[in-house]
Amino acid sequence: MVWSPHRPWWERYQPVSYKLISRSGSEQEFADMVERCNKVGVRIFVDAVINHMTGDSGIGVGIADSTFNTYEQSYPAVPYSIHDFNSKEKCGTQSGNIENYNNVNEVRNCRLVSLLDLDQSKSWVKDRIRDYLNHLIRLGVAGFRVDASKHMWPDELKAIVESLNDLPETHFGAGQRAFVFTEVIDMGGEPITKYEYTGIGRVTEFLYGMKLGEVFRRWNNQKLEYLQFFGESWGMLPSGYAWTFVDNHDNQRKHGGGGDMVLTFWEPRVYKMANAFMLAWPYGYTKVMSSYYWYPREDTDVGPPADSYGNTNTVPINDDGSCGGNWACEHRWRQIRNMVAFRNLVHGTxxxxxxxxxxxxxxxxxxxxxxxxxxxxxxxxxxxxxxxxxxxxxxxxxxxxxxxxxxxxxxxxxxxxxxxxxxxxxxxxxxxxxxxxxxxxxxxx
Ligand code: QV4
Ligand code: CA
The missing domain is CATH 2.60.40.1180 (Golgi alpha-mannosidase II)
Known part of the structure; x- marks a missing residue:
């Protein structure tokens, strides 16, 4: 757990074990949610953090009471030991962290902001990750967003994905595979590209939200009429590989690049327009963001609405279907919700x-x-x-x-x-x- 800053949202991106216990609840509660969602046709996709474990913060304990020691590089609850991480020699930088994004080896073998970097060429590591994802598949999840995919070698990641079990026949029918989408930030200008990951599944198309923001803000002489050929000809992936969104949890708070162009729920009028366009436009596999309000706005660490200990609050639903308790729930805004139905309806035209x-x-x-x-x-x-x-x-x-x-x-x-x-x-x-x-x-x- 991270107490300074106080239980930030990004604590989740520093695993200590693969136990399914988090600030959102227990494994049982998670399994129950997945089951209830599957029953009403809502699929659950898990954000899988498999590139790394915690930052190099010394000795600590995770939310499920598992301990870790980054001096020894040990995570006994998995277990991982020093042999399972990329060494400083393999990485090659002084600090052991990624310093230069133009060096492909560094980006994949060094630590991302000091997060202890797993070595996915090791079969022990591959197998632990496989077991973790298979556990989730057994509980009924439909697929994964693979966090920090750019920081893993595509062939190693592919091997893990191919080693996964089929989805349970009871819920998905026979022979169905997990739906995988990889997080690769490629806006041009770096040697690692989004195209290296298309063999694994859908890939994030970060240019999409950036460009849409630019157009709807009318910046740099952009105009809506230029959207007529919005898609591959704008430097984006072929539609069938692209995973698109107006904003995500990073760039809505200026983590991970994207700058001021990205539109968010803080500007609801233009945000609704951009989402309506995205959902009506036949390019990519679309994602609608759902957020919480945080204050002060400049503080990009603030975690979700929670009790004083940091356990995430239940989302209260108002009579009109909107969310209370500081949850923004963009997915419930009528203009966005109804455009999701529009998209599903016009599919194929x-x-x-x-x-x-x-x-x-x-x-x-x-x-x-x-x-x-x-x-x-x-x-x-x-x-x-x-x-x-x-x-x-x-x-x-x-x-x-x-x-x-x-x-x-x-x-x-x-x-x-x-x-x-x-x-x-x-x-x-x-x-x-x-x-x-x-x-x-x-x-x-
Ligand atoms: C800090 C310094 C380091 C220093 C270290 C020393 O920045 O230089 O070495 O302390 O201890 C948090 C802090 C960060 C801190 C780090 C380690 O914000 O300041 O390092 O922890 O203690 C999220 C947040 C990060 C957060 C991380 C881990 O955005 O701020 O780091 O979780 O908790 C690139 C990647 C891309 C990535 C994007 C943000 O290519 O993959 O940056 N996006 C994904 C997720 C994102 C997540 C991670 C990856 C990491 O979408 O939410 O980062 O899992 O573009
Ligand atoms: Ca790595």
Whole structure:
């Protein structure tokens, strides 16, 4: 446990053992959550920290009461000993830490910010990691985000992933494999690239959120209309390999690069626009961020809402479905939640009816969905637009929800009428709180 600063969020990224006990609860509680989620079609993916153990902080104890000693490089609860870590000789830097990101060996064989670096070429290490991940698979998790993948050799990581058991047939059907996505920050300019990891699974595409932030902030003369070919031609991975997000837990608090371009829940209006675009756009495998508010904002160490000891609080759900207790829960914001449904619905259709004028865009996804965004700072977006949708009345899923069903269905937001030509009249003021419209065939009244 880290007490200085007081139980920071990043404590989790310093494992002491592979016991499933954390500030969020016990193994039993974890298993119960996974089981309940699987029952309602929600899959759980575990953030697997397998590149390293704790920082070189001396002697300490983890949250599950396991001890460690970094002078001796020993973690008896796994167990790992000095033989399981990359030596200073193998690393080659004075400090034993990564000092130069242009040196591939350093990045993979030295310590990331002093975190004791496991040697995944050793079969003992590979097997301990395999057992840990298989344990999670047995409990019903569907896959893994592999933390700090850039700091592991792709072939060694691949061998670990290939050694894993199939997912349990009871929950996933026969012969299903864990869904793996690797965390590799590559924004160009370093010898290690995201392309080295595509043989393992999906790979983080950090350019995506950066570029989207730049466009929606209108920085560097960017305009929404340039998004027409947003994807591989912008220097990003082929769509089928990319794992995309507007922000993540690091860059929303300026850890791990990304700078001021990245959009976060602290700027909700433009954040909702960027997420709506991401979810409507057929590129990559999308991730929606879900966060907590922290104060003061400059303090990037503040952990999640917790009791004085540091145990994470339960998330209270308000009557309107939003979260209380300082949890931001972006995934529950109507504009984002409804665009997730939009994405699932239009899956497999192409972008059609593209229209772009400066910072105003509109497009359809085949004949199933239509999105219009007005990010202009002063001009109203108004006129007749091709939606690609069949004639009828539609409930805009940005301004409201469609409730009830059949003849009793009604819209809590604005209703749009699509004529027999597939055209509709839209009017989006530039100062609207949600300057967007999204309609789809599941929201046909
Ligand atoms: C500090 C100094 C070191 C010094 C050391 C001495 O920075 O130079 O040698 O003390 O003891 C925390 C502290 C950090 C401290 C370190 C070790 O913030 O100051 O080192 O602990 O005690 C998260 C946080 C880090 C945190 C780490 C471990 O972001 O701040 O470090 O957890 O608790 C690169 C990588 C990429 C990485 C990204 C942040 O390529 O893989 O940096 N992203 C992932 C996770 C991220 C996590 C880690 C990797 C590490 O997304 O959340 O780091 O598991 O780009
Ligand atoms: Ca390493």
């Amino acid at each position: 192409a972008v059609e009816n593209w229209w772009g004028r400066g910072d105003q865009i509109a497009f359809s996804r085949g004949r199933k969905g239509f999105l219009a965004i007005n990010n202009d700072y002063s001009q109203t977006m108004s006129g007749e637009f091709y939606t690609g949708l069949p004639e009828g009345f539609y409930c805009d899923c940005i301004s409201g929800d469609m409730l009830g069903s059949g003849d009793n269905a009604y819209c809590t937001g604005q209703t749009l009428s699509v004529n027999s030509m597939g055209r509709t009249h839209i009017n989006i003021r530039s100062d609207s709180e949600n300057p967007m419209i999204a309609i789809h065939v599941d929201y046909k009244l």
